[in-house]
Amino acid sequence: MDVALRGGTILTMDDGRLGIVDDGAVGVVDGRIAYVGAASDLDDTTVDRIVDTSGCVVTPGLVNAHTHMPLTLCRGGAQDVPEIEWMRRALAPVRNAMTDADRIAGSRLGALETIASGVTTICEYTSGVADLVEAVYEPLGVRVAAVETINEVGTGHSGDPDDPYPFDASKGDAAEERAEALFEEYGEHALVEPAYGPQALDMVRPERLERLHERATDDDRKLHVHVAQGEREARQIAARYDGHSTVEVLEELGLADDRLVAVHLHGASVDERRRLAESDVSMVGNPSSIAAIDGITPPVVDYGAAGGTVALGTDQAPGPGGHDFNAELRIASLLSKTDRTDPTAFPAWTALRAGTVGGADALGIGVGRLAEGAPADIAVFEPGIGAAPFVEEPFHTAIPNVVFGSPRARDVLVEGRFLVRNGTFVDADPEAAVADAEARAAALFERAEADWRAAGSELVDAVDDGWL
Amino acid sequence: MDVALRGGTILTMDDGRLGIVDDGAVGVVDGRIAYVGAASDLDDTTVDRIVDTSGCVVTPGLVNAHTHMPLTLCRGGAQDVPEIEWMRRALAPVRNAMTDADRIAGSRLGALETIASGVTTICEYTSGVADLVEAVYEPLGVRVAAVETINEVGTGHSGDPDDPYPFDASKGDAAEERAEALFEEYGEHALVEPAYGPQALDMVRPERLERLHERATDDDRKLHVHVAQGEREARQIAARYDGHSTVEVLEELGLADDRLVAVHLHGASVDERRRLAESDVSMVGNPSSIAAIDGITPPVVDYGAAGGTVALGTDQAPGPGGHDFNAELRIASLLSKTDRTDPTAFPAWTALRAGTVGGADALGIGVGRLAEGAPADIAVFEPGIGAAPFVEEPFHTAIPNVVFGSPRARDVLVEGRFLVRNGTFVDADPEAAVADAEARAAALFERAEADWRAAGSELVDAVDDGWL
Numbered sequence: 021m022d023v024a025l026r027g028g029t030i031l032t033m034d035d036g037r038l039g040i041v042d043d044g045a046v047g048v049v050d051g052r053i054a055y056v057g058a059a060s061d062l063d064d065t066t067v068d069r070i071v072d073t074s075g076c077v078v079t080p081g082l083v084n085a086h087t088h089m090p091l092t093l094c095r096g097g098a099q100d101v102p103e104i105e106w107m108r109r110a111l112a113p114v115r116n117a118m119t120d121a122d123r124i125a126g127s128r129l130g131a132l133e134t135i136a137s138g139v140t141t142i143c144e145y146t147s148g149v150a151d152l153v154e155a156v157y158e159p160l161g162v163r164v165a166a167v168e169t170i171n172e173v174g175t176g177h178s179g180d181p182d183d184p185y186p187f188d189a190s191k192g193d194a195a196e197e198r199a200e201a202l203f204e205e206y207g208e209h210a211l212v213e214p215a216y217g218p219q220a221l222d223m224v225r226p227e228r229l230e231r232l233h234e235r236a237t238d239d240d241r242k243l244h245v246h247v248a249q250g251e252r253e254a255r256q257i258a259a260r261y262d263g264h265s266t267v268e269v270l271e272e273l274g275l276a277d278d279r280l281v282a283v284h285l286h287g288a289s290v291d292e293r294r295r296l297a298e299s300d301v302s303m304v305g306n307p308s309s310i311a312a313i314d315g316i317t318p319p320v321v322d323y324g325a326a327g328g329t330v331a332l333g334t335d336q337a338p339g340p341g342g343h344d345f346n347a348e349l350r351i352a353s354l355l356s357k358t359d360r361t362d363p364t365a366f367p368a369w370t371a372l373r374a375g376t377v378g379g380a381d382a383l384g385i386g387v388g389r390l391a392e393g394a395p396a397d398i399a400v401f402e403p404g405i406g407a408a409p410f411v412e413e414p415f416h417t418a419i420p421n422v423v424f425g426s427p428r429a430r431d432v433l434v435e436g437r438f439l440v441r442n443g444t445f446v447d448a449d450p451e452a453a454v455a456d457a458e459a460r461a462a463a464l465f466e467r468a469e470a471d472w473r474a475a476g477s478e479l480v481d482a483v484d485d486g487w488l
Numbered sequence: 489m490d491v492a493l494r495g496g497t498i499l500t501m502d503d504g505r506l507g508i509v510d511d512g513a514v515g516v517v518d519g520r521i522a523y524v525g526a527a528s529d530l531d532d533t534t535v536d537r538i539v540d541t542s543g544c545v546v547t548p549g550l551v552n553a554h555t556h557m558p559l560t561l562c563r564g565g566a567q568d569v570p571e572i573e574w575m576r577r578a579l580a581p582v583r584n585a586m587t588d589a590d591r592i593a594g595s596r597l598g599a600l601e602t603i604a605s606g607v608t609t610i611c612e613y614t615s616g617v618a619d620l621v622e623a624v625y626e627p628l629g630v631r632v633a634a635v636e637t638i639n640e641v642g643t644g645h646s647g648d649p650d651d652p653y654p655f656d657a658s659k660g661d662a663a664e665e666r667a668e669a670l671f672e673e674y675g676e677h678a679l680v681e682p683a684y685g686p687q688a689l690d691m692v693r694p695e696r697l698e699r700l701h702e703r704a705t706d707d708d709r710k711l712h713v714h715v716a717q718g719e720r721e722a723r724q725i726a727a728r729y730d731g732h733s734t735v736e737v738l739e740e741l742g743l744a745d746d747r748l749v750a751v752h753l754h755g756a757s758v759d760e761r762r763r764l765a766e767s768d769v770s771m772v773g774n775p776s777s778i779a780a781i782d783g784i785t786p787p788v789v790d791y792g793a794a795g796g797t798v799a800l801g802t803d804q805a806p807g808p809g810g811h812d813f814n815a816e817l818r819i820a821s822l823l824s825k826t827d828r829t830d831p832t833a834f835p836a837w838t839a840l841r842a843g844t845v846g847g848a849d850a851l852g853i854g855v856g857r858l859a860e861g862a863p864a865d866i867a868v869f870e871p872g873i874g875a876a877p878f879v880e881e882p883f884h885t886a887i888p889n890v891v892f893g894s895p896r897a898r899d900v901l902v903e904g905r906f907l908v909r910n911g912t913f914v915d916a917d918p919e920a921a922v923a924d925a926e927a928r929a930a931a932l933f934e935r936a937e938a939d940w941r942a943a944g945s946e947l948v949d950a951v952d953d954g955w956l
Contacts, residue, residue, distance in 0.1 A: 315831045341892025343874075363567070403922055408922045417563065424780070424810065
């Protein structure tokens, strides 16, 4: 056995609940889990490297199921503004000034932050995602669900929200070609899981959506789509599809099945969400992001109650603030409780399942459970000043304390390789990443300043008034 | 000058807004701030110790305006349960098994956690608070608003929620004597600010409330009271005071003025809160705690809109999860946004003011602003992987990024003395505090186990079902 984590509480997530094993151990051979069970039954003499995890809780590596990491370089650039201003008047002037190197620097910063919180799988949703896989995710050794954005909205829209966007098929073709090239290059890669990313139902022609879905079905691939994001989308869809809703169109096009990962869903009705859940569509909720951008709590509680697979994501830093995934588990629970005036809503154990096996199942990757034969993607949390005590009897306080205390991970392993050990990155250099991001961001915001002022969001007034 | 922090962005909070000074410096003499201004105008030759804060943001030390720190030892012990079960069936069996040494261990753990997040003033609300001041807060060197709980509910209540509690004046007398002894012992202490803590209007006789208020007025002291906490209190007050509400009784007794720090207030009406705000009553919201225990968002937005002073607190760990005060700023903002479906609600700058000058003004302590002559209670935040970038132009991304990124503080000073330097406690030993808490908590939960099972909260089922 190459490595064994010995001692502490193991949460396997492999029994439909948390799969709690006290005084447990996890053994790894060739990047796969080869042993899960009692520490006392582990044969030490066959283990090359034993890591003491007594007093800790050992979980499957967390799955951050929806991110746009390049925008981490714009963190702090767009929040506390009206939803109607957020994208065009606050974020866009900065985002549009980003260079390719900025995108890489932002992604590296965000990836390091989320890995430090115990994440072993990042779902990156972007246009030209292969560049980030090559420059950021492969070098870091983290698992990535690489979603290529496909958007064929052309230029020259009237500006009337009820007037359907013009389409530019050549733009869609180019994106689809990038997606196919991604499957070609990374289809067999151990740590990269490519997927199609039609940006939203109003931004891609129906014939392309049907073709992508057919190919996903044939080749066991996933489609990640932002679904029912709000009023703008609803009006576009109604205008184009004879008054129908986004979910109705999804169903009519035959997209509502287990190929589909539906991101957001707050604009759908309860009944529509129930139908999607019953059709084996997975959902990803992004609590901090949607709270910050829209003032809305993602409907993770009713999606789970309807039997749907619920995953969680940090989405984008301008808005939520970052990619600390444990903080996201806490926010998901607290927002769900206040949304329903119910302190039992989205309890710690549900948050932990959503953050591990929920994300893995949504993305269609065989991680998220500590089970023999599964990839050895593992997170270890210890009781620090913000999470102690970890008591095992009469119940495991580590379960709420990892969720609500949001500690950083002590150790993070992907395919049995330590990315983080004793709270420190083994190979990556976070200080250099921060220094690079600081320098690039200063230049980026300076380039964007004139456009940002001209765009005239409420943030401009806040600055002039001494608040920002 | 004893020490100067030189460089970076200073947020003085001293101009009614954030008081932003770029390339600033703060100088300290004898524990007081002796210089705030441009770094270039600081005469280096007169400074014994210069600390480089370039690239950082320097703020007044944060003020955690309401805590019950001993319960940190029970962290993870009571959340995700119905409100009706929370106190009696989930928390009480564990809390009642605590020893004095447990209370000290829990307080030390919670204090270290909150100091690490940049807090320099902790408001501790407990019975026998002097013991904690002596054993925990004085040795740590942190500023403490020490509130002695006064509660004179006697034994033998019928259990009918509409039947007023019996009072035991001798219990109230003993608590009042402890409070007076606290003023006697610590009234002139530089770092200890004693206060009266009538637990709630239904738990103290009106004649005592009037007497305490009179004394507070004469001697410039504060009364911290849990006000309008929910239905149980409302029914008690209505039964005792002829159908009136808590706020009406406060007003009738003459308590609604600038002596009063009203904690919670979610059970009051919007109009009642407006009246309290206009009467110069301060409020403390505890977002994570009240979200976790009640599924409710504290009414900090409308209290602020009515012109009231708003402070924030972490309350107690069983419920919110801990005392990371920066995380509390984030939660306060996100919960406010979703509560009002308004992404502009409780923006980062409002959260930062509530967490500094708001808390200081509520507690009546002259901290919370970086101004010449004020105590040198200061926090320094640097851009790490979870908060970078800190850009200064065209606006200060450090402001949202400290709130939403929730970094730990790089440096924490109380009266000019470093408690934390470069992310490490100077004198305190957090590892020992955690080890002590772990050992004590294991024994505590074991002692409590039989009672906890017998109390039969929903958590017992969760354990038996493999969720906890």
